[in-house]
Amino acid sequence: xxxxxxxxxxxxxxxxxxxxxxxxxxxxxxxxxxxxxxxxxxxxxxxxxxxxxxxxxxxxxxxxxxxxxxxxxxxxxxxxxxxxxxxxxxxxxxxxxxxxxxxxxxxxxxxxxxxxxxxxxxxxxxxxxxxxxxxxxxxxxxxxxxxxxxxxxxxxxxxxxxxxxxxxxxxxxxxxxxxxxxxxxxxxxxxxxxxxxxx
Numbered sequence: 145x146x147x148x149x150x151x152x153x154x155x156x157x158x159x160x161x162x163x164x165x166x167x168x169x170x171x172x173x174x175x176x177x178x179x180x181x182x183x184x185x186x187x188x189x190x191x192x193x194x195x196x197x198x199x200x201x202x203x204x205x206x207x208x209x210x211x212x213x214x215x216x217x218x219x220x221x222x223x224x225x226x227x228x229x230x231x232x233x234x235x236x237x238x239x240x241x242x243x244x245x246x247x248x249x250x251x252x253x254x255x256x257x258x259x260x261x262x263x264x265x266x267x268x269x270x271x272x273x274x275x276x277x278x279x280x281x282x283x284x285x286x287x288x289x290x291x292x293x294x295x296x297x298x299x300x301x302x303x304x305x306x307x308x309x310x311x312x313x314x315x316x317x318x319x320x321x322x323x324x325x326x327x328x329x330x331x332x333x334x335x336x337x338x339x340x341x342x343x
Contacts, residue, residue, distance in 0.1 A: 209300045210239035211246065211264070213309040214273075216294040222316045222324060225287055229280040229315065233294050237264055237272045239302065246298050250278050252290040252315065262296070282317055289314035 215234035223229060231250045243265045250258040258278035292315050295308040318324070 208239045208302050209242055209244075209298055210237075210303050210306075211296050211298045211301055212236045212238050212306045213294055213296050216250075216292070216309055216311055218292055218311055218315060221313060222318070223282065224318050224320050224322065225285055226283045226320055229282060231258060231278045231280070231292075231294065233276045233278065233296075235262070235274045235276065235296055237274070244298070246296055248276060248278070248296045249294070250280060251293045251295065252280070252285075254291075254293075257285075285317055287317050287319045287322075289316055291315075 213233060213235055215232075217230075217232040219230045219232075220227075233248060233250075235248070243263075245261050245263050247259055248262050249256050257280040260276070260278060262274060262276055264274075292311040293308055294311075298304070298307060301307055316325075
């Protein structure tokens with residue numbers, strides 16, 4: 145007994161009927177293949193700010209992940225448009241051992257101006273520290289004051305409140321060739337330390 149819709153041998157031998165039947169089945173196979181490919185792509189694609197990590201919590205619940213941004217050094221705090229600003233970030237892996245690639249970013253007035261990936265691999269070493277340097281080429285920036293914030297985004301972090309740190313003083317960008325303000329010095333730096341309440 146054949147399934148309904150399956151072409152018979154007679155229909156297959158008929159050029160008109162057989163050709164139509166084969167085209168119909170070919171279309172069905174194509175549609176099914178496309179659905180499978182799309183579903184597979186969705187399950188393997190990570191989010192825009194999340195890269196998969198490898199963790200071993202032992203009890204099946206996963207480790208306690210806690211990345212802390214302790215310090216941001218900004219050099220210089222007063223510059224001219226077109227100059228490069230250097231940001232030195234100090235981070236700590238305060239949680240259980242785990243391995244992951246995470247993005248770290250510098251924001252100026254809420255806009256990401258520098259970013260890179262950081263490979264976290266504590267390997268059982270307690271409170272491992274990381275020191276990373278990011279740079280911002282200000283050639284396309286406008287003169288003005290910029291509020292600086294550093295962030296290390298970790299999807300699984302148990303205490304995301306300490307994943308970012310803001311610099312209290314604004315970074316000042318002057319028009320090219322403009323004189324420095326009287327109260328500012330060339331090459332002046334600023335350091336944002338962690339909030340004491342975190343400790």
